[in-house]
Amino acid sequence: MEPKIKETAWNPEIEKQILKQWEDSHTYEFKPQGEVFVIDTPPPYPSGRPWHIGAAAHYAQIDMIARTARMTGKNVLFPIGIDRNGLPVEMYTEKKHGIRMHETDRAEFLKLCATALDDLEAEMIQIMKNLGLSGNFSEYYRTDSEQYRSLTQATFIELWKKGLVYIANRPNNYDWITGTTIADAEIIYEEIPTKLVYMKFKIKDSDKNLTIASTRPELLCACQAIIVNPEDERHSDVIGKNAIIPVINREVQVRTHPSAEKEFGSGAVMVCSYGDQNDVALFRELKLQEIVAIGKNGRMTEVAGPYAGLKVKQAREKIIEDLQNQNLVEKIENINHRTPISERSKAPIEIIPMEEYYLKQKESVEKIKELGSKIVFHPAMHKQILMNWLESITIDWPISRRRFYGTEIPIWYCKKCSEPHVPEPGKYYKPWTDPSPISKCTKCGATEFVGEERTFDTWMDSSVSPLYVSKYSRDDEFFKKTYPTTIRPQSKDIVRTWLYYTILRCEQLTGLTPWNEAWIMGYGVDEHGTKMSKSKGNVIDPLPVIQKFGADTFRFWSASEINLGYDFRCSEQKIETTKKFLSKLWNISRFLSGFPVIKSAKTTPTDNWILSELDKMVAECKKGFDDYNFFVPSTSIREFTWNLFAAHYIEMVKGRAYSSSFSEEERDAAIFTLHKVLSTLLLLLAPITPFITDYLWQTLYSDKTVHKEKFPQSENREDWTRFTKTITEFNSNVWNKKKELNLSLKDSIEMNIPGELQQFAKDLQAMHNLTS
RNA sequence: GGGUUCAUAGUCCAGUUGGUUAUGACGUCGCCCUUACACGGCGAAGAUCCAGGGUUCAAAUCCCUGUGGACCCA
Numbered sequence: 001m002e003p004k005i006k007e008t009a010w011n012p013e014i015e016k017q018i019l020k021q022w023e024d025s026h027t028y029e030f031k032p033q034g035e036v037f038v039i040d041t042p043p044p045y046p047s048g049r050p051w052h053i054g055a056a057a058h059y060a061q062i063d064m065i066a067r068t069a070r071m072t073g074k075n076v077l078f079p080i081g082i083d084r085n086g087l088p089v090e091m092y093t094e095k096k097h098g099i100r101m102h103e104t105d106r107a108e109f110l111k112l113c114a115t116a117l118d119d120l121e122a123e124m125i126q127i128m129k130n131l132g133l134s135g136n137f138s139e140y141y142r143t144d145s146e147q148y149r150s151l152t153q154a155t156f157i158e159l160w161k162k163g164l165v166y167i168a169n170r171p172n173n174y175d176w177i178t179g180t181t182i183a184d185a186e187i188i189y190e191e192i193p194t195k196l197v198y199m200k201f202k203i204k205d206s207d208k209n210l211t212i213a214s215t216r217p218e219l220l221c222a223c224q225a226i227i228v229n230p231e232d233e234r235h236s237d238v239i240g241k242n243a244i245i246p247v248i249n250r251e252v253q254v255r256t257h258p259s260a261e262k263e264f265g266s267g268a269v270m271v272c273s274y275g276d277q278n279d280v281a282l283f284r285e286l287k288l289q290e291i292v293a294i295g296k297n298g299r300m301t302e303v304a305g306p307y308a309g310l311k312v313k314q315a316r317e318k319i320i321e322d323l324q325n326q327n328l329v330e331k332i333e334n335i336n337h338r339t340p341i342s343e344r345s346k347a348p349i350e351i352i353p354m355e356e357y358y359l360k361q362k363e364s365v366e367k368i369k370e371l372g373s374k375i376v377f378h379p380a381m382h383k384q385i386l387m388n389w390l391e392s393i394t395i396d397w398p399i400s401r402r403r404f405y406g407t408e409i410p411i412w413y414c415k416k417c418s419e420p421h422v423p424e425p426g427k428y429y430k431p432w433t434d435p436s437p438i439s440k441c442t443k444c445g446a447t448e449f450v451g452e453e454r455t456f457d458t459w460m461d462s463s464v465s466p467l468y469v470s471k472y473s474r475d476d477e478f479f480k481k482t483y484p485t486t487i488r489p490q491s492k493d494i495v496r497t498w499l500y501y502t503i504l505r506c507e508q509l510t511g512l513t514p515w516n517e518a519w520i521m522g523y524g525v526d527e528h529g530t531k532m533s534k535s536k537g538n539v540i541d542p543l544p545v546i547q548k549f550g551a552d553t554f555r556f557w558s559a560s561e562i563n564l565g566y567d568f569r570c571s572e573q574k575i576e577t578t579k580k581f582l583s584k585l586w587n588i589s590r591f592l593s594g595f596p597v598i599k600s601a602k603t604t605p606t607d608n609w610i611l612s613e614l615d616k617m618v619a620e621c622k623k624g625f626d627d628y629n630f631f632v633p634s635t636s637i638r639e640f641t642w643n644l645f646a647a648h649y650i651e652m653v654k655g656r657a658y659s660s661s662f663s664e665e666e667r668d669a670a671i672f673t674l675h676k677v678l679s680t681l682l683l684l685l686a687p688i689t690p691f692i693t694d695y696l697w698q699t700l701y702s703d704k705t706v707h708k709e710k711f712p713q714s715e716n717r718e719d720w721t722r723f724t725k726t727i728t729e730f731n732s733n734v735w736n737k738k739k740e741l742n743l744s745l746k747d748s749i750e751m752n753i754p755g756e757l758q759q760f761a762k763d764l765q766a767m768h769n770l771t772s
Numbered sequence: 773g774g775g776u777u778c779a780u781a782g783u784c785c786a787g788u789u790g791g792u793u794a795u796g797a798c799g800u801c802g803c804c805c806u807u808a809c810a811c812g813g814c815g816a817a818g819a820u821c822c823a824g825g826g827u828u829c830a831a832a833u834c835c836c837u838g839u840g841g842a843c844c845c846a
């Protein structure tokens with residue numbers, strides 16, 4: 001019989017035809033019936049070219065989750081969305097057009113942002129399609145669409161009415177480059193070289209000096225207390241006395257507080273509004289009157305006297321100079337200071353009191369711990385990231401931002417009495433340009449309103465993604481069937497933001513968990529283990545890699561390289577060598593395509609042996625699939641296929657399958673077993689490498705797609721795996737012996753088959769041409 | 773300072789509840805076209821399982837201490 005498969009290698013070009021076939025026959029259409037499985041897909045952010053190869057690997061794996069669920073008979077909702085709100089596109093647009101957002105017409109600026117996003121988004125969608133994602137592309141959503149933003153606004157209005165939103169004037173993390181308040185989660189810390197200035201403070205009514213070391217001398221004008229450690233004997237004599245602030249010449253009291261470290265500087269610390277978070281805590285605890293020394297423009301305010309109007313850095317230089325001129329500096333040390341900076345703009349953040357909207361979260365912490373404890377994490381260890389974060393929440397969530405490209409806060413203020421009003425939920429509101437939907441102030445009865453100009457923190461949008469995909473408030477029946485959703489896949493760096501905020505918001509709105517499972521992935525790093533970044537030049541563009549090697553190769557690499565939850569290395573060379581496995585699978589199939597498919601047969605010991613090994617592997621794969629850890633099935637399938645099935649079994653039964661000196665029954669048993677193993681392998685590999693498996697499945701076994709099939713089950717066969725070691729060792733011995741004697745593999749040789757292997761003797765004799 | 777986590781051949785990685793000679797891949801080096809595959813086959817070299825201590829008849833595996841890295845928090 002002529003082999004059905006002619007080519008000697010898998011051609012990734014075929015992927016395009018298969019993709020079209022899936023699309024034309026709506027292979028992955030979701031029906032909200034039976035057992036449903038809903039994925040809260042992370043909508044990727046098109047922040048620039050190229051898309052991160054680690055992200056592409058991540059989405060390939062999310063698709064494996066979807067396909068795994070389908071192969072266990074579930075109806076899978078795998079939404080595809082694009083996240084389009086937030087700072088990065090604003091910064092990208094500013095740079096691209098050489099403009100400043102706050103100096104540009106708002107409507108004009110928004111248009112430029114949207115255009116920039118469209119281009120980047122198109123490429124992303126193309127990569128996702130090429131990767132073979134079985135998602136719902138026909139209904140892909142954008143977080144800046146009217147429908148999405150109206151949901152964000154509606155959920156805000158709901159929480160507002162529940163009394164969970166308030167305005168407060170509080171010290172805020174402020175990024176003066178981007179001109180906006182930022183949440184704790186957006187702050188990163190960097191070691192920055194800075195001067196630690198030892199300044200001399202005169203003690204009032206005494207000739208004593210107290211030395212205080214600080215990295216922020218420009219905040220002297222905002223100093224309201226000096227603290228020393230109560231156990232620090234060096235300073236016990238000045239406690240309770242007043243010190244005179246150098247240059248400023250104002251008096252402040254010296255107090256004791258345990259947060260003053262004896263080892264740092266001189267042991268005495270000045271408390272200013274606000275040098276760092278510890279200052280904020282001390283002002284609150286000691287009930288000090290705050291002095292606002294730095295303005296929103298990043299310059300010193302009037303209270304700084306001669307330094308008013310200078311930028312923080314300039315003011316620092318100037319005041320150090322003045323201190324030195326007046327002989328008030330003891331010494332200056334150059335140190336590396338761990339400085340909080342804005343994750344986005346990389347500018348040092350300032351702590352400035354500002355009026356912002358807050359969403360209450362402190363009182364939800366216990367409830368979220370309870371929900372969190374019920375969510376199954378894959379891998380389990382990453383639940384700890386959430387729990388640690390919950391432990392450290394101290395303030396409510398500031399949700400307002402002074403930015404343009406985001407969902408507008410739907411509030412109108414009465415022009416007369418400033419009372420805020422929220423409109424009815426369900427529509428998309430743009431208060432900065434829309435006429436007020438409120439006609440009369442509920443407080444004073446006035447009829448003129450002014451719209452809010454600020455937008456929400458982008459996590460306000462992202463945190464309702466499970467509600468959006470399950471059609472919350474849009475389609476009750478659909479929502480009932482799909483919420484809580486099944487699983488949230490995401491990377492581990494945004495557990496404390498996206499994962500946490502989603503649980504918070506969904507709990508506040510529905511009282512339920514957003515999902516039952518969370519699947520947490522590590523980062524993709526380069527081949528040496530360092531983070532990829534544009535500045536280092538070690539970024540790998542996924543598109544050419546996928547075009548060169550094909551999606552299946554990329555996917556199998558992703559599965560076999562990434563151990564769930566751990567960081568993984570990306571190297572083109574590794575991806576290239578993965579291709580060899582697909583080649584192996586292809587050629588095994590090519591060999592089998594020369595034999596008819598036989599549905600049942602009376603198997604021989606050799607057949608029973610490989611079927612028993614197959615059974616064992618199926619059970620192992622199941623464990624991996626159950627945990628959505630594709631490393632487990634991909635590596636065990638590869639090892640079985642290459643090192644047992646191809647290397648030993650196929651070689652052992654080749655003679656029998658070609659039927660030179662065997663009975664018809666024996667021949668059929670070999671052919672039956674060969675097909676049995678291959679078809680099982682194709683089913684197991686279908687979620688990982690959907691293209692090649694579907695092609696081979698349809699060529700060899702069916703006129704229907706493999707992706708409507710179910711996983712094979714372990715058959716609890718009699719265990720023959722105890723022979724594996726002896727068989728492989730015997731084969732190795734023969735090969736070695738022939739090599740020693742300089743014989744070709746087909747030459748005959750005289751060797752004894754060990755007693756244990758007598759039941760396999762006929763196959764072994766034919767395989768090695770034994771004469772004994 | 774606290775937490776999570778990691779440490780196994782030149783490189784990457786496996787090692788389930790402790791049990792003979794530590795898994796596989798990449799790379800390297802030999803030999804080989806053998807009727808599925810040279811994108812292949814066979815073989816070889818390459819590991820003080822981070823260090824020290826403890827538990828045990830027995831430790832890569834469990835416990836303690838330390839060192840080094842990654843990430844998070846303060």
